[in-house]
Structures are given as structure tokens and as C-alpha cells.
Amino acid sequence: MKVFQRLAHAFQAEGVTATFGMMGDGNMFWLHELHNLGVKVHEVRHEGAGLGMADGWARATRQVGVATATCGPGTTQLATAFVTASRAESPLVAFCGEHPVSDPEYSQRFNPAIFAEACESGFVRMHTADQADEAVRKAFFLARTQNRPILLSVPMDLQQEEWEDDEPYVPSTTMITPTRPNPDPDVLKRVADLIAKSKKPVIIVGRGAQWADAGDAVVKLGDRIGAMLATSLLAKTWLNDKCDYHAGISGNYGSRASMQLMHDADLVIGIGASLNRYTLENGYLYPDAQIVQIDSKPQVLMHGVSAANIYVHADAKVGTEQLEKVLAERKFTNTGYRTPDVKKKLAHHWDDPTQFEIDPGTMDPRPAIIMIDEIVPTHISLFSGSGMSSGMSNMLMQRRRPMNQAGHFFGCIGQMLPAAIGAMAATGKKPAIMLDGDASFLMHLAEFETAVRYEMPLLVVVMNNQALGAEYYKLEVKKMNVETSQIPTPDLGSVAVALGGKGALVRNIDQLRTAVLEWVAKPGPMVIDMRISRTVMSIPYRRLHYGKDE
Amino acid sequence: MIEVNQRIEVPASTQAVWEVLSDPHAVVECVKGASLGERHEDGSYDAGLLVSFGPAKVTFRAQFNLELDPPAMTGKVSSRGKDKQGGTKIKADMTFAVTERPEPPGSVIIIDAKTEVSGRMAMIVEGGAKMVVEHMTKDFSKRLTARLNGTPITD
Numbered sequence: 137m138k139v140f141q142r143l144a145h146a147f148q149a150e151g152v153t154a155t156f157g158m159m160g161d162g163n164m165f166w167l168h169e170l171h172n173l174g175v176k177v178h179e180v181r182h183e184g185a186g187l188g189m190a191d192g193w194a195r196a197t198r199q200v201g202v203a204t205a206t207c208g209p210g211t212t213q214l215a216t217a218f219v220t221a222s223r224a225e226s227p228l229v230a231f232c233g234e235h236p237v238s239d240p241e242y243s244q245r246f247n248p249a250i251f252a253e254a255c256e257s258g259f260v261r262m263h264t265a266d267q268a269d270e271a272v273r274k275a276f277f278l279a280r281t282q283n284r285p286i287l288l289s290v291p292m293d294l295q296q297e298e299w300e301d302d303e304p305y306v307p308s309t310t311m312i313t314p315t316r317p318n319p320d321p322d323v324l325k326r327v328a329d330l331i332a333k334s335k336k337p338v339i340i341v342g343r344g345a346q347w348a349d350a351g352d353a354v355v356k357l358g359d360r361i362g363a364m365l366a367t368s369l370l371a372k373t374w375l376n377d378k379c380d381y382h383a384g385i386s387g388n389y390g391s392r393a394s395m396q397l398m399h400d401a402d403l404v405i406g407i408g409a410s411l412n413r414y415t416l417e418n419g420y421l422y423p424d425a426q427i428v429q430i431d432s433k434p435q436v437l438m439h440g441v442s443a444a445n446i447y448v449h450a451d452a453k454v455g456t457e458q459l460e461k462v463l464a465e466r467k468f469t470n471t472g473y474r475t476p477d478v479k480k481k482l483a484h485h486w487d488d489p490t491q492f493e494i495d496p497g498t499m500d501p502r503p504a505i506i507m508i509d510e511i512v513p514t515h516i517s518l519f520s521g522s523g524m525s526s527g528m529s530n531m532l533m534q535r536r537r538p539m540n541q542a543g544h545f546f547g548c549i550g551q552m553l554p555a556a557i558g559a560m561a562a563t564g565k566k567p568a569i570m571l572d573g574d575a576s577f578l579m580h581l582a583e584f585e586t587a588v589r590y591e592m593p594l595l596v597v598v599m600n601n602q603a604l605g606a607e608y609y610k611l612e613v614k615k616m617n618v619e620t621s622q623i624p625t626p627d628l629g630s631v632a633v634a635l636g637g638k639g640a641l642v643r644n645i646d647q648l649r650t651a652v653l654e655w656v657a658k659p660g661p662m663v664i665d666m667r668i669s670r671t672v673m674s675i676p677y678r679r680l681h682y683g684k685d686e
Numbered sequence: 687m688i689e690v691n692q693r694i695e696v697p698a699s700t701q702a703v704w705e706v707l708s709d710p711h712a713v714v715e716c717v718k719g720a721s722l723g724e725r726h727e728d729g730s731y732d733a734g735l736l737v738s739f740g741p742a743k744v745t746f747r748a749q750f751n752l753e754l755d756p757p758a759m760t761g762k763v764s765s766r767g768k769d770k771q772g773g774t775k776i777k778a779d780m781t782f783a784v785t786e787r788p789e790p791p792g793s794v795i796i797i798d799a800k801t802e803v804s805g806r807m808a809m810i811v812e813g814g815a816k817m818v819v820e821h822m823t824k825d826f827s828k829r830l831t832a833r834l835n836g837t838p839i840t841d
Contacts, residue, residue, distance in 0.1 A: 395742075399742075399743060413806070417742055418773060418806040418807065419771055419773065419806070420739075420742040420743075420744055420771075420806075420807065421742060423743070423744070423745070423770065423771065439806075441773070441806075613817075678740075679739075679740030679814060680740075680814050681814055681817070682814055682817045683738075683739055683740055683814035683815065683817040683818035683821065684740065684814075684817070685738075685740045
């Protein structure tokens with residue numbers, strides 16, 4: 137057996153069933169062996185997109201996603217996706233070829249260790265052929281325990297050496313003891329004392345609570361203490377089907393009514409949520425609130441500057457259940473926010489009554505998105521892109537779906553299409569829709585062809601304003617030439633057809649309805665090029681750039 | 687740096703306008719969300735200001751100095767403040783001058799203000815802070831005019 141074969145066997149023994157990446161001479165033999173072993177090898181059109189797909193896989197399953205790139209120029213393509221995955225706390229291993237150790241002047245030579253560090257990722261190198269098992273095991277161990285990407289660098293020439301050890305590979309999972317940290321009882325008593333004094337408590341849940349399966353515990357605690365429930369952006373819509381006092385996203389994607397209610401809070405309990413600057417609006421969303429944070433990390437610095445008034449180091453589910461138990465023993469209950477008045481304020485709180493004149497041949501994106509949410513059944517997952525368009529989709533796509541992925545992570549566009557493909561591959565290629573802007577979708581347009589090739593039932597709705605949306609509005613507010621941010625696009629529906637999928641160009645709500653319903657009836661890879669009016673500014677942008685709230 | 691230059695025409699004599707602008711209590715009544723605190727030995731005042739940035743409401747605690755030149759009917763207001771949580775600082779310097787209207791009766795008030803917002807709030811309001819400051823300046827003009835006209839101040 138060659139070392140590249142052993143490496144492939146080791147990956148399979150780690151539980152890997154799929155990879156995403158491009159073949160090159162630094163990884164081709166390893167990929168060939170994975171294919172022989174029955175691992176699904178997804179060939180993509182850009183290495184960075186491949187890593188983005190592995191990121192989507194990890195976000196959907198919390199299992200290690202695997203990407204691959206060849207040495208040098210293949211590896212450098214991973215940069216943006218590496219940082220994005222690191223910020224998303226996605227466990228990943230990227231198998232990267234490295235130039236031959238025997239040829240330091242090789243044209244594709246590159247120092248991947250420095251690169252990984254700059255990309256906020258871990259690094260493991262196979263220094264000698266007989267370290268193959270150790271290197272793979274360490275890479276997976278670090279990915280699983282640190283929840284971030286690990287660049288596994290494997291020199292090309294070492295891959296061709298003989299592997300003579302016939303001992304079975306020992307996977308990294310044997311070195312990891314899963315734990316659910318229990319809260320300190322004394323700390324919980326302090327939290328219960330704080331809750332007893334609170335008149336207006338808000339619970340903010342994040343992905344940590346979702347990952348810990350803390351939903352029922354959160355709802356029970358919220359009912360007991362009369363909390364208004366909100367989520368981080370990353371956990372958007374979670375539990376909104378289980379609580380009548382759900383205020384949506386805490387932060388700039390929140391409605392005016394919910395933010396006004398949040399402003400009155402005297403206590404915020406963050407559960408599995410980092411409570412970063414966006415979720416708390418740097419603290420200004422809850423100016424008079426004490427903060428309690430329940431999280432499995434040993435400590436968290438909220439929005440980079442301050443700690444919670446009481447930090448509970450605990451698994452989200454265990455911590456919430458035990459807190460609720462302490463309160464039950466005290467027979468504590470509170471009405472809090474749970475009043476008819478609050479319920480009334482939260483009913484239809486997403487309505488945006490501001491009127492804009494619509495450019496000819498385009499539509500108002502707001503009713504269009506609301507209609508999409510209504511006519512796409514809730515068993516279909518949702519992926520929301522980043523950029524200006526997310527100000528619409530993150531606020532207006534309200535129905536709970538199996539996957540509801542959103543997030544800015546590195547603040548870059550173009551990353552959600554790969555993530556959507558990876559997440560779909562991880563969950564049995566069930567139908568999903570993605571809403572994204574035109575510049576964002578076009579950045580990795582080639583990967584729509586990947587979606588076609590692997591028969592992904594993905595509907596991409598491109599909110600096409602033929603501009604770099606964020607820059608357009610920033611130029612406009614400074615009274616500069618907005619034309620510099622405008623980029624005309626071809627008919628992206630026709631482009632999708634040329635790439636082997638289905639497509640439509642829609643300019644009004646009836647055309648949109650017809651196209652969406654066509655896809656709902658028979659899901660497959662499809663692009664709807666939805667022309668939207670640049671005159672309609674999202675609520676978050678109105679707040680950021682004009683200080684307005686309507 | 688947010689710069690606002692405002693020219694306000696009011697149907698009141700320069701003396702009547704000056705009496706308002708030289709009285710900190712009267713000025714504060716023309717600023718929505720403002721309250722006047724103690725006067726210090728050095729002549730400076732404490733003040734509070736509740737500002738709405740979109741849906742966020744921020745209470746600033748400030749100290750300001752008022753320098754007046756009655757013969758020239760000009761003044762300078764220098765203020766420094768920070769929010770209740772200490773994450774945002776605000777620095778504002780404003781000069782004003784009262785003159786007769788070119789076509790009497792009435793007065794003209796020329797206001798030049800420079801405001802800096804720094805810290806955590808500045809990170810989340812981006813360009814919105816400029817709009818808020820401009821809006822507040824216009825609102826001040828509206829309230830000042832209403833006061834000089836003797837009409838009720840409405841929101």
C-alpha cells in the first residue's frame with residue numbers, strides 16, 4: 137500500500153463519507169483512493185467553494201467536513217473560505233497537497249503553515265511518511281475539539297512512499313470523551329436570585345442552544361419566568377413555532393416593535409449565544425439589563441469588551457434545565473413580558489409600511505420575499521446570503537424550516553451558495569431555496585453547475601438590483617456617484633439553463649409566483665433572476681445610514 | 687467629524703433671540719431629550735441628552751461650557767460627553783451669531799457645529815449618526831423658532 141492509500145483509509149476510518157474540492161497533482165492519488173473506497177468525491181469549480189461546501193456540511197451536521205486542494209495555488213484559493221469557516225466555528229479538515237520535500241524550488245512551492253495561521257485555521261503537517269496515521273488523527277482531533285478548520289499539509293513525494301504497517305487505523309474519536317459541562321449550583325442560585333428581581337426578562341438563544349438540543353428546556357424556562365424569546369441571527373426563526381412571545385432576531389435585523397420591547401428589558405439570559413456586538417447592538421439594545429450567559433465555553437467576552445454579570449459555564453441544555461429546576465423548587469413564576477399588550481405588539485411586527493417608488497421593470501423585494509415564504513412549503517430549507525439583500529431576507533423569511541442558515545461570519549459575499557450545496561449534500565439532497573444578491577451569486581456562479589451535476593434540488597432566487605448593493609447605498613448616502621457601484625447582469629435564468637438547470641427572469645410578482653410554484657412542483661437546480669428596485673432600502677440600512685427606523 | 691451649518695431666520699428682534707440663546711435653561715428647553723444639571727464653579731454645566739439612533743436610545747451625560755460675547759451677539763458652546771455605559775463618546779463644538787435680517791424685521795441665527803461620535807455606538811450607526819445630528823439641529827431650529835414666536839412646541 138502507498139502512503140496516499142493509507143491516508144485515504146484513515147479519512148474513511150474517521151467517518152468521512154464525502155469530500156469537496158478540485159483534483160490536482162498534490163491530492164489526486166488520495167482522491168482516487170477515496171473514490172475506490174466509496175467516499176463521495178464532489179468535484180467543484182473552485183477550491184475555495186469546495187471548502188465552503190465542507191463548511192456547509194459541518195454547519196448542517198456538526199460533523200467534520202472535508203475539503204481538498206492541490207499544493208500551492210490550489211491551497212491559496214482557500215483563504216476566504218477558511219476564515220469564514222473559522223468564524224462559523226465549523227469543524228473541518230482540508231487535505232492539501234504540498235510541494236515535494238525533495239524539491240524546494242518547485243514552482244508551486246508555498247508555506248502553508250503561515251497561510252493557515254493567517255486564515256485563523258489550525259495546521260498539521262505530515263513531516264515523514266510514517267507519520268500518516270498520526271497526522272490525520274491529530275487533524276481530526278483538533279477539528280473536533282476546537283471546532284475550526286485544520287489544514288492538513290501532505291508533501292506530494294511522501295504520499296508515494298510505501299506504507300508497510302498493517303495495524304488498523306485508530307480514529308481520533310477514541311481520544312475524545314464527550315462531555316456536557318454541568319453548572320455550578322451556587323452560580324445557578326445567584327442567577328435565580330436575579331431572575332426573581334426581574335420584571336422584564338429576555339432570553340436570547342443561539343446555535344449553541346440548538347446544537348445542545350435545548351429547545352424544550354428554553355421554552356419551559358421562558359414560560360416560567362415570562363420571558364420574551366429572541367434569537368441570534370444564526371439561530372433565526374428557531375422556536376418561533378413554539379412560543380407566542382417570540383420577537384425574532386435580536387439586533388439590527390429585528391423589527392421596530394421588538395426592539396422597543398427589548399429596550400425595556402431588565403434582564404437578558406443568553407443561552408448558547410455569543411451575545412456579540414450585533415446581537416446586543418453593543419449593549420444599546422438592552423441599556424438597563426443585567427446579562428446572564430449560559431455557554432459551554434469556559435468564558436466568553438461579549439461583543440469583545442465585557443463579560444456577563446453572571447456567567448454560567450454549562451452545556452446549554454443542562455444549564456437551562458437545572459436553572460428551571462431551581463426556580464421550580466422556589467415555586468417562582470412571573471408574567472414578565474407575557475401580556476396581551478406585548479402579544480399585540482408582536483403580531484405582524486414585521487410590517488414595513490414605508491412606501492418607495494419602484495423603478496420600471498422591477499419589483500419591490502419586500503412583498504416578493506413575503507410571498508416566497510408563504511408559497512414555499514415549510515419542509516423546504518432556507519439559505520440566506522449576505523450583503524445588502526440579507527437585510528430583506530433575514531427579516532422577512534419568517535417561517536420555521538428544517539435548516540434556516542444565515543450568517544455573515546467574515547462579512548464577505550459569495551459564500552452561501554457553496555455552503556448550501558454542502559449542507560444539502562450532508563442531508564440527503566432535500567429541496568432547499570437560497571436567497572442572495574446578484575453580485576454574491578455571480579461570485580461563485582460556476583458552482584451552480586456543480587449543483588446541476590450533482591442534481592441538487594436547489595432554487596436560487598437572485599435578488600438582482602444590478603449593483604453591489606451595500607456600496608450603492610453607502611455611496612448614495614454620501615451623495616457620491618452611485619453608478620460606480622452598478623454592474624449590469626445578463627439574464628441569469630438563461631445562464632442557469634445554459635449550465636444545465638432551469639431558470640426564469642421575473643419582473644413582477646405574478647411572474648415570480650409562477651416560477652416559484654413551478655419549482656415547488658418539481659424541485660431541481662433552478663435560478664430565478666428576480667429584478668428588484670434599487671429604490672427600496674432595507675430597514676437595517678435605513679437605520680445604519682440614515683438613523684431612521686421606518 | 688460631522689459638520690452642520692445652519693442659517694435660521696426668525697421673526698423676532700435680535701435682543702429677544704439673544705436672551706434665549708444666552709440662557710442655558712432656555713436653550714436646553716429647545717433641545718428635545720435634553721436636561722440641564724448643576725452649574726460648576728468654573729461656569730460649566732452638567733447636562734443630559736437622550737438621543738435616538740434608529741431604534742436604539744442612548745443617554746449621554748455631558749459637561750458644556752458657554753462663552754458669550756454680548757456686544758457682538760456671538761457665542762460658543764463646547765461640550766464633551768459619554769453615554770451611560772461609557773462605550774461612546776461625543777464631542778461637540780458650536781458657534782452661533784445673531785444678526786438683523788437684511789430685510790427687517792427679524793433676525794438671522796448662523797450656527798456652525800462640529801460633532802464627533804466615537805466608540806461603540808459609532809461602530810453600529812455608521813453614516814446614520816450624521817443624519818441624526820442634522821435632524822437634531824433642524825429640530826432645535828424648529829423649537830427655537832416656535833419659542834420666539836410664542837407658539838406651542840410640538841413633536
